[in-house]
Amino acid sequence: MTGAPLAIGLDLGGTQLRAALVSRSGEVLKRTAVATAASAGPEAVVGQLAEVAREIAEGVALAEIAGVGISAPGPLDAVNGRIIWAPTLAGFRDVPIAALLAQRLGLPVRLENDGIAAALGEWRFGAGRALSNLAYVTVSTGIGGGVVCDGRVLRGRRGMAGHVGHMTIVEDGDICSCGNSGCWEAYASGTAFTRRARLRATDAADTLLGEDMEAIDARRVFEAAARGDPLAGELVAEEADYLGIGIANLLHLYSPDIVIIGGGMANGFGEMQEGIARRVQRSAMPAFRDVPVVRAELGDNSGLIGAAAMVFGEG
Amino acid sequence: MTGAPLAIGLDLGGTQLRAALVSRSGEVLKRTAVATAASAGPEAVVGQLAEVAREIAEGVALAEIAGVGISAPGPLDAVNGRIIWAPTLAGFRDVPIAALLAQRLGLPVRLENDGIAAALGEWRFGAGRALSNLAYVTVSTGIGGGVVCDGRVLRGRRGMAGHVGHMTIVEDGDICSCGNSGCWEAYASGTAFTRRARLRATDAADTLLGEDMEAIDARRVFEAAARGDPLAGELVAEEADYLGIGIANLLHLYSPDIVIIGGGMANGFGEMQEGIARRVQRSAMPAFRDVPVVRAELGDNSGLIGAAAMVFGEG
Numbered sequence: 001m002t003g004a005p006l007a008i009g010l011d012l013g014g015t016q017l018r019a020a021l022v023s024r025s026g027e028v029l030k031r032t033a034v035a036t037a038a039s040a041g042p043e044a045v046v047g048q049l050a051e052v053a054r055e056i057a058e059g060v061a062l063a064e065i066a067g068v069g070i071s072a073p074g075p076l077d078a079v080n081g082r083i084i085w086a087p088t089l090a091g092f093r094d095v096p097i098a099a100l101l102a103q104r105l106g107l108p109v110r111l112e113n114d115g116i117a118a119a120l121g122e123w124r125f126g127a128g129r130a131l132s133n134l135a136y137v138t139v140s141t142g143i144g145g146g147v148v149c150d151g152r153v154l155r156g157r158r159g160m161a162g163h164v165g166h167m168t169i170v171e172d173g174d175i176c177s178c179g180n181s182g183c184w185e186a187y188a189s190g191t192a193f194t195r196r197a198r199l200r201a202t203d204a205a206d207t208l209l210g211e212d213m214e215a216i217d218a219r220r221v222f223e224a225a226a227r228g229d230p231l232a233g234e235l236v237a238e239e240a241d242y243l244g245i246g247i248a249n250l251l252h253l254y255s256p257d258i259v260i261i262g263g264g265m266a267n268g269f270g271e272m273q274e275g276i277a278r279r280v281q282r283s284a285m286p287a288f289r290d291v292p293v294v295r296a297e298l299g300d301n302s303g304l305i306g307a308a309a310m311v312f313g314e315g
Numbered sequence: 316m317t318g319a320p321l322a323i324g325l326d327l328g329g330t331q332l333r334a335a336l337v338s339r340s341g342e343v344l345k346r347t348a349v350a351t352a353a354s355a356g357p358e359a360v361v362g363q364l365a366e367v368a369r370e371i372a373e374g375v376a377l378a379e380i381a382g383v384g385i386s387a388p389g390p391l392d393a394v395n396g397r398i399i400w401a402p403t404l405a406g407f408r409d410v411p412i413a414a415l416l417a418q419r420l421g422l423p424v425r426l427e428n429d430g431i432a433a434a435l436g437e438w439r440f441g442a443g444r445a446l447s448n449l450a451y452v453t454v455s456t457g458i459g460g461g462v463v464c465d466g467r468v469l470r471g472r473r474g475m476a477g478h479v480g481h482m483t484i485v486e487d488g489d490i491c492s493c494g495n496s497g498c499w500e501a502y503a504s505g506t507a508f509t510r511r512a513r514l515r516a517t518d519a520a521d522t523l524l525g526e527d528m529e530a531i532d533a534r535r536v537f538e539a540a541a542r543g544d545p546l547a548g549e550l551v552a553e554e555a556d557y558l559g560i561g562i563a564n565l566l567h568l569y570s571p572d573i574v575i576i577g578g579g580m581a582n583g584f585g586e587m588q589e590g591i592a593r594r595v596q597r598s599a600m601p602a603f604r605d606v607p608v609v610r611a612e613l614g615d616n617s618g619l620i621g622a623a624a625m626v627f628g629e630g
Contacts, residue, residue: 075600075602084602085601085602132472133471133472133476149464149469149470149471149476150467150469150470150471152465152467154464154465154469154569155464155465155570156448156464156465156569156570156571157447157448157570157571157572157606158570158602159570160570160602160603161464161568161569161570162568162570163567163568163570163600163603164567164568165567166567166600167482167564167567167568168484168560168563168564168598169483169484169486170485170486171484171485171488171502171560173486178600179600180563180597180598180599180600187486245483245486248482248483248495249482249483249564252478252479252480252481252482253476253477253478253479253482253568253569254469254471254476254568255470255471255472255473255474255475255476255477255478256471256472257472282495283483283495284495285390285478285481285493285494285495286400287390287399287400287473287475288475288478291472
């Protein structure tokens with residue numbers, strides 16, 4: 001890819017499709033978003049990607065743009081730029097999305113797993129700057145991740161390393177979205193957190209969470225916990241504990257210098273930090289206990305900025 | 316390190332201290348072993364290491380030897396050549412073993428975690444030859460491991476990546492040797508396997524395992540299973556299942572091209588292979604299910620040969 005000063009980062013989510021024009025220093029110069037045509041099939045979605053890329057690059061000379069990076073849900077084959085399967089996007093089975101988009105735009109396109117893209121963003125421009133080893137975990141509907149080890153982004157076979165959400169932490173435990181049982185995601189994702197909160201609220205006599213189960217979401221639980229609601233406090237402590245179990249696993253497996261938590265659930269990081277630390281102290285061997293666990297610095301933009309960083313050859 | 320054609324590999328175990336003279340092509344030219352003076356303290360053990368190294372190098376010109384590689388139990392700091400703590404070796408707390416041995420021998424010395432050293436041996440000269448990604452798991456008294464990803468040995472902070480035995484697979488489960496509960500090691504190590512066999516045999520009316528609990532070891536269980544003993548068969552199936560849970564985790568986390576099983580329990584690999592495969596099919600996402608799980612090719616020597624390979628700059 002060229003030495004051009006700008007890159008386009010695209011974040012293909014099941015709900016939103018976001019785009020940003022990013023500089024080599026990680027600055028977001030311009031951004032846009034549209035609702036993903038998630039049920040319209042690959043061709044329509046590739047069309048949307050091309051459209052937002054053109055929109056974001058309007059008024060910029062093509063020679064200024066080094067290329068396009070796409071952050072997308074996995075499993076995908078980053079090496080060959082193909083989405084293998086995307087449960088949240090209809091018809092996405094073995095779609096050569098990088099090649100399709102490159103044809104439409106006349107720009108080089110790279111594809112990366114959303115977890116890895118976000119890890120790259122945090123590594124280059126966020127909480128992991130200047131470190132050689134980091135584990136990034138995004139906790140939202142599901143749990144994804146990306147890992148930097150010995151100064152390089154881990155990719156592995158077909159670029160599929162870092163599917164941290166699908167490690168079993170509870171033998172024969174709750175069923176996960178992937179079909180397996182007992183995955184970390186089945187216990188510590190935002191979905192699992194909200195499900196527990198709704199279940200528990202129906203039995204509770206006196207809680208700020210209210211009685212309308214459908215209205216209970218992660219934010220409401222964190223807010224209620226901050227205001228001293230006992231049930232909410234219990235739920236947050238439990239969530240922190242589940243997160244801590246998986247984080248301790250990551251410490252032993254990857255030996256990072258830092259663990260970075262992103263995704264929607266990171267909004268409650270302050271409430272959970274102590275509980276996470278307590279579980280890590282309990283579950284990690286002494287040599288791993290002093291590794292900091294922090295909140296992502298780039299917030300929502302880790303993946304977008306990381307996707308652009310890929311284009312600059314930063315990972 | 317020099318271009319000399321030979322290296323000395325040392326394998327520092329809690330029971331045995333083994334040494335080998337290894338060629339650049341991974342051939343073991345000469346080997347020896349002594350009982351480790353495990354309770355005599357670091358100075359005595361360093362003395363033993365120097366002695367076996369000298370013995371193995373007798374009659375070889377110093378210029379022919381590129382250096383010494385030590386494979387030792389973790390956690391250790393491979394970058395600085397220090398053993399941080401070795402539960403099986405008395406007094407081993409923050410011992411700069413590489414420097415101490417280098418002083419005595421006048422040769423460059425490198426230290427590596429036994430799991431990583433064995434992974435390196437299997438990568439360069441064993442079951443993982445020519446692959447870019449592998450996860451090596453040694454299953455014996457405990458469970459250790461080492462990982463190659465994107466053509467490089469994973470080290471991480473302080474060289475401590477790949478402590479695969481201490482990931483939690485059963486929330487608040489059995490207590491592990493590390494103090495945590497529910498670790499993979501607490502369920503799938505040879506120690507756990509033998510403990511289950513002894514417990515179960517006392518209740519069994521009719522089993523080839525016999526009634527002398529102390530005499531029951533892993534080998535006896537595998538043999539009885541091969542001869543159709545129902546209890547032994549059940550124990551082996553259970554062990555294979557526990558191994559499979561952890562292996563499925565490693566697939567998601569590292570995305571290897573192959574998973575290699577070494578250590579004493581690999582002697583029963585043939586008996587367990589089908590059960591491991593069944594669990595992996597169940598617990599791994601489809602994109603990870605076709606990764607082969609095989610037995611280590613270098614057997615007992617993976618670590619010794621890997622330690623020597625390190626000296627040649629092979630990892």
